[in-house]
Amino acid sequence: MPNKTGLADQLRQTVSGPVLTASDEGFAAELAGFKTNVQHRPDVVVGIISAADAAAVVAVANETGTPVHVLATGHGLPAPVTEGIVITTSRLKGLTVDPATKTAHIEAGCRWGEVIAAAAEHGLAPIAGASGTVGCVGLVLGGGYGPLVRTYGVASDWVRGFELVTGTGELVTANATEHPDLFWALRGGKGGFGVVTSVDVELVELSTLYGGSIFFGTSEIESVFRTWVDWTTTLPETATTSAVILRLPPLEFIPEPLRGQTVLNVRFAYVGRPEEGAELLAPIRAAGSVLIDAVAEMPAAEIARIHNDPTEPTLSWDRGVLLGELDAGFADAFLGAVGPDQQVPLVAVEVRHLGGAASRDVPEGSAVGGRGGAYSLFMVGAPDPSLHEAVLPAVAERVLGGVQKWTSAENAVNLADGFALPGSYEACWPAETLTRLGEVRATYDPDRRFPYGPR
Ligand SMILES: Cc1cc2nc3c(=O)[nH]c(=O)nc-3n(C[C@H](O)[C@H](O)[C@H](O)COP(=O)(O)OP(=O)(O)OC[C@H]3O[C@@H](n4cnc5c(N)ncnc54)[C@H](O)[C@@H]3O)c2cc1C
Helix, strand or coil: CCCHHHHHHHHHHHCCCCEECCCCCCHHHHHCCCECCCCCCCCEEEECCCHHHHHHHHHHHHHHCCCEEEECCCCCCCCCCCCCEEEECCCCCCEEEECCCCEEEEECCCEHHHHHHHHHCCCEECCCCCCCCCEHHHHHHCCCCCCCHHHHCCHHHHEEEEEEEECCCCEEEEECCCCHHHHHHHCCCCCCCEEEEEEEEECEECCEEEEEEEEECHHHHHHHHHHHHHHHCCCCCCEEEEEEEEECCCCCCCCCCCCCCEEEEEEEEECCCHHHHHHHHHHHHCCCCEEEEEEEEEEHHHHHHCCCCCCCCECCCEEEEEECCCCHHHHHHHHHHHCCCCCCCEEEEEEEECCHHHHCCCCCCCCCCCCCCCEEEEEEECCCHHHHCCHHHHHHHHHHHHCHHHECCCCCHHHCCCCCCCCHHHHCCCHHHHHHHHHHHHHHCCCCCCCCCCC
16 A cells, blocks of 8 residues: 555546645545544545546555545544545535436435425425435435335435446446346445445425424423323324434523423424324323424425434434334333433433334335334433543443343444444344345455445
8 A cells, every 4th residue: 555645646646626635734624524523534535526536536446455435424434534545525516306207316415405405396305314414325325214214214215226436446327227236235235335426316296294393391201201102103104203302401502491401302294184193193292281392284395393403513422223112111111211310411312213114125125224123212422522432332231221122133224323332233234135235245345445344
C-alpha cells in the first residue's frame, strides 16, 4: 500500500471530486456526520461527484490493496473508520420523480426528506424510514422500518433497482432482470458489495393519512403503556404505531409542557378514512389524561413529524433488538427496567409495532432479515460521551436482560449498532441468507475491498 500522500496523489490523477488527507483543510468537515461522537480518520477521504469517480476510486483501491468505506449522512457507522479510503456521497444529489411510472430515481447523496417532498408534489409518497434526514441508500440496504411499515412493508421492498460500482470496479445495474443475485443481496444485505451511486424506488399514491403523536405525562406512563401493548394486538395492518418513553432535558427548544419531563409518546399512522383512524385510536386517547394530542389528518409530506426524530447532528449512542409477540408480562418487565421510577441514562426507549406487511418477503425474495420480529426495542443513550464506553452498554444489557423472555433470536441490521452485541451480526440474517450473502460478496467483492461485518 502506498503512503497516505502517495495514495491521495494517485487518486487525484483520476478523480474529479475533492481528495483530502488529514493535513488538508476540510478533511474533518468532509467526514462529519449525524453522530458527532464518531470521528473518522481514514488515510484519505474522496468526495465523489459521479459514478465515474466511484469507479476511479475502486480502481486505485484495487491497484493498491486499500480498503474502501462509504459515508453518506453518518446516521450509521457507530465506530470510527481509521484506515483506507472513505468515499463520501453527499454531492450525488440528483433526484427525479416520474409520476407516470410512479417511481423516483434517487442519487446516493439524497435524504428521505428530499424524496418525500418531491414525491408529494405528485400526490405520491416513498416508503421511507421515520426520519427525513437519514440517507436513502443506507436505509434501504438494511431493509428500513418506517411509520407505515405494517401497511407497506420495509423500504427496500419498494426498491426497483440499484446502480453501483462493485468491489471489482465494474459499474453495474442490479434489478429483477440484471444481476438479480446482487439485487437480492442489496435489498437488506447491507454492506460489502460496492458503492451504490443511485437507487430507483416505486412510490405509493398517498397524499394524506391520519397520524401524528400523542404525549402523556409521567403519572400516566405505566397505565397507558400497558393499554398500548394490549391494544397493538387488535390493530389491522393499515395501522402502525410505536410508544416511546422520553426523558426530555430542560432545554428551551423543547416546548412546554414537555420540557424537562419524562413522558410517554404514542405515535400512530393510519392509511384510510380519518374517522376510522380516530375510532381505532380511541382506546389510547381514553387510556390517560393527554398532555398533547397531535394526531389528525395530515399531509403525507409531513410524515417525519410522526416520530419527530432529531434532525441536527448530535452526540449519539443507540442499541436495538427485535422482540417477539408481547403480553402483559412484557409491560411489567419493560416498566420495571425503564419506567418513570427508574433512574436510567436513556433519553428514549422505543417499542415499535412491526409485523403486517413487514413480515412478508417480496415475491422474488430479498435478503431482508428480521421478518419474524413482531416489535422492535430501541434505546438512545444520554448525550454524554463519558457514558458511551461502559455505562450505556451496561445499562442496555440490564434492560435487555429484563426483557429477554420476549427478545427475538433475529435482529434487524439497521437497529444493531455495528453488531456491538455478541452474535448480533449472525442474528441479523437467517443462516441460509448469511451463506448466500457470502456467496454474492465473493462474486462482486472477492478481495473484500468493502470490508463489512466480522472477519
Ligand atoms: C436518528 C436516527 C433515526 C433512524 N431511523 C430509522 C428508521 O426509522 N428506520 C430504520 O430502518 N433505520 C433507522 N435508522 C438507522 C439507519 O437506517 C441506518 O443507520 C442507516 O445505515 C443510515 O444510513 P445513512 O446513509 O444515513 O448513514 P451512513 O452512516 O452514512 O451510512 C451507513 C452505512 O450505510 C452504507 N451506505 C450508505 N450509503 C451507501 C452507498 N451509497 N453505497 C454503499 N453503502 C452505503 C454503508 O455501509 C454505511 O456504513 C435511524 C438512525 C438514526 C441515527
